[in-house]
Amino acid sequence: xxxxYTYHAIKVDHNVCYGCTHCMHxxxxxxxxxxxxxxxxxxxxxxxxxxxxxNCPVNAIYVDQDDFSNIYEYKYRVALVPxxxxxxxxxxxxEEEIFGEMNKLGFTHVYHAEDMAxxxxxxxxxxxxxxxxKPLISTFCPAVVRLIQVKFPLLLPHxxxxxPPIDASAIYYRKLLVEEGIPENExxxxxxxxxxxxxxxxxxxxxSSNSNINGVINMSFLYNRIYGAIKNSNSCTTKNPLLSELxxxxxxxxxxxxxxxxxxxxxxxVDEINNVIEFLELLENGEVPELDFxxxxxxxxxxxxxxxxxxxxxxxxxxxxxxxxxxxINSFQESYWDKCKDVFNNKACLKYEVKEAKPAVLDKDFSxxxxxxxxxxxxxxxxxxxxxxxCGSPSCQTLAEDIVQGDSNLSNCVFLQRMMEKKRKLHxxxxxxxxxxxxxxxxxxxxxxxxxxxxxxx
Amino acid sequence: xMRTNYNVEGGDFxxxxxxxxxxxxxxxxxxVNAKIIKRVVIALxxxxxxxxxxxxxxxxxxxxxxxxxxxxxxxxxxxxxDIDLAMxxxxxxxxxxxxxMGFGAGMGxxxxxxxxxxxxxxxxxxxxxxxxxxxxxxx
Numbered sequence: 001x002x003x004x005y006t007y008h009a010i011k012v013d014h015n016v017c018y019g020c021t022h023c024m025h026x027x028x029x030x031x032x033x034x035x036x037x038x039x040x041x042x043x044x045x046x047x048x049x050x051x052x053x054x055n056c057p058v059n060a061i062y063v064d065q066d067d068f069s070n071i072y073e074y075k076y077r078v079a080l081v082p083x084x085x086x087x088x089x090x091x092x093x094x095e096e097e098i099f100g101e102m103n104k105l106g107f108t109h110v111y112h113a114e115d116m117a118x119x120x121x122x123x124x125x126x127x128x129x130x131x132x133x134k135p136l137i138s139t140f141c142p143a144v145v146r147l148i149q150v151k152f153p154l155l156l157p158h159x160x161x162x163x164p165p166i167d168a169s170a171i172y173y174r175k176l177l178v179e180e181g182i183p184e185n186e187x188x189x190x191x192x193x194x195x196x197x198x199x200x201x202x203x204x205x206x207x208s209s210n211s212n213i214n215g216v217i218n219m220s221f222l223y224n225r226i227y228g229a230i231k232n233s234n235s236c237t238t239k240n241p242l243l244s245e246l247x248x249x250x251x252x253x254x255x256x257x258x259x260x261x262x263x264x265x266x267x268x269x270v271d272e273i274n275n276v277i278e279f280l281e282l283l284e285n286g287e288v289p290e291l292d293f294x295x296x297x298x299x300x301x302x303x304x305x306x307x308x309x310x311x312x313x314x315x316x317x318x319x320x321x322x323x324x325x326x327x328x329i330n331s332f333q334e335s336y337w338d339k340c341k342d343v344f345n346n347k348a349c350l351k352y353e354v355k356e357a358k359p360a361v362l363d364k365d366f367s368x369x370x371x372x373x374x375x376x377x378x379x380x381x382x383x384x385x386x387x388x389x390x391c392g393s394p395s396c397q398t399l400a401e402d403i404v405q406g407d408s409n410l411s412n413c414v415f416l417q418r419m420m421e422k423k424r425k426l427h428x429x430x431x432x433x434x435x436x437x438x439x440x441x442x443x444x445x446x447x448x449x450x451x452x453x454x455x456x457x458x
Numbered sequence: 459x460m461r462t463n464y465n466v467e468g469g470d471f472x473x474x475x476x477x478x479x480x481x482x483x484x485x486x487x488x489x490v491n492a493k494i495i496k497r498v499v500i501a502l503x504x505x506x507x508x509x510x511x512x513x514x515x516x517x518x519x520x521x522x523x524x525x526x527x528x529x530x531x532x533x534x535x536x537x538x539x540d541i542d543l544a545m546x547x548x549x550x551x552x553x554x555x556x557x558x559m560g561f562g563a564g565m566g567x568x569x570x571x572x573x574x575x576x577x578x579x580x581x582x583x584x585x586x587x588x589x590x591x592x593x594x595x596x597x
């Protein structure tokens with residue numbers, strides 16, 4: 001089962017991008033190139049982790065979103081809200097007030113995305129007690145799942161076979177509303193996302209049951225709308241008391257260690273994409289001692305570090321912990337699955353089946369790939385190994401790969417250009433034209449309005 | 459044919475596994491089947507750790523051609539006294555110090571043998587070992 005992963009939620013606004021190399025250098029999967037003075041994302045390699053967005057000095061990288069008015073395509077509009085949305089508001093703003101504002105914005109129902117965490121916890125612990133490929137890797141973070149698909153396909157059998165709580169909650173509330181007699185096609189479930197990866201995962205149908213979520217709303221958009229409304233209103237609207245049984249454990253699920261702390265057995269929590277990659281390398285090499293479970297998160301501090309969150313991630317963690325203390329239930333003693341099973345009907349609907357993806361290889365054909373690799377090694381004899389990025393590729397190694405794949409030329413290297421000029425194999429006018437091809441026309445002309453220059457105007 | 463050379467330092471456990479890790483990355487880029495990569499990495503890792511644990515110095519040559527990966531591991535060290543015994547499951551000569559680090563549970567050579575298609579082992583006492591491993595990469 002091969003999937004086409006063609007949609008990416010991360011986009012570059014070429015009107016704003018001025019062609020620096022920050023994003024290209026931080027991209028953990030080497031999926032950005034600069035061409036014609038603008039950053040371009042390679043869709044086969046990008047995992048929507050959001051590192052580029054976090055590092056762009058001019059906010060040229062943004063997360064694509066559906067038009068908010070799309071929610072009105074449905075008569076019943078359900079918002080699934082993860083704890084990190086509430087966690088951005090000062091703790092004196094109560095949750096009822098935030099959810100109340102969301103009702104005013106047009107949602108008929110507002111639920112916690114983590115409501116079904118206790119069910120998922122039970123299912124993961126059940127899988128751990130069984131004989132499976134250990135350690136099991138959490139499927140919570142969609143960028144991690146995508147990373148494993150693209151860069152660590154050997155580890156695919158380690159992924160937990162249960163959906164994350166967000167998807168489970170979507171299924172639960174959909175079924176609950178259908179039970180109440182609402183026609184299924186009138187229900188639209190919208191997830192308020194803290195990251196780009198979840199959008200891409202839903203739109204590409206990364207897992208089999210993502211179709212339970214009809215749309216995704218960017219958290220930064222909604223935060224601004226809610227915060228503005230609360231600031232401008234003087235009455236507290238608590239028309240809709242919350243029916244949810246969110247536990248102290250569940251509210252912390254999306255934070256670093258939040259999931260791990262509820263898992264039986266031995267385990268580790270690793271957050272931040274580069275840490276995750278380092279750890280997956282170790283695991284793939286067989287250098288990790290026996291563990292039952294791995295909680296891997298792309299963002300530092302888990303979802304509190306999501307690209308679409310406002311404010312400082314450490315403060316968000318602190319606020320969520322403060323909010324957790326106010327919740328009545330710590331965790332459920334009795335089985336929460338038993339409580340919800342009548343709505344879910346069967347466990348099969350919570351099964352997570354990850355699809356195989358196109359892995360990052362030089363060529364599908366082994367002998368062609370081998371020839372390409374030999375050529376790369378030849379080219380590396382000539383490239384200076386400075387990894388400056390002036391060719392528009394993030395490193396000499398990637399430039400060599402790009403050349404072999406027919407996407408770049410050796411003369412794009414600014415140092416080799418000098419050598420070619422010296423040997424009179426390249427005219428200096430031609431060299432300038434090559435540089436302009438990568439960095440844009442007139443890029444090397446004096447410009448006092450550029451970032452950091454005396455008349456900075458960006 | 460593509461050849462890569464690596465040096466392995468005896469006693470440097472911090473770097474044990476580097477060769478296996480590099481070879482793994484290469485094979486992944488070459489779109490080699492995941493199960494075959496796993497076998498190569500397990501065998502090579504074991505053999506590499508053997509050099510670190512037992513020898514003073516080692517040299518690894520990796521050749522990849524249209525069908526096979528050939529891994530030649532030569533070390534300068536004590537050699538193996540009884541090759542048949544070393545090939546026995548569970549046999550280990552590792553010191554307590556090495557075992558403390560999580561290595562030396564025995565099964566090194568049998569485990570290597572299990573994961574490769576061809577294995578030749580030559581040993582000279584107090585001179586060293588030459589281990590040659592071959593795995594077919596294409597199905």
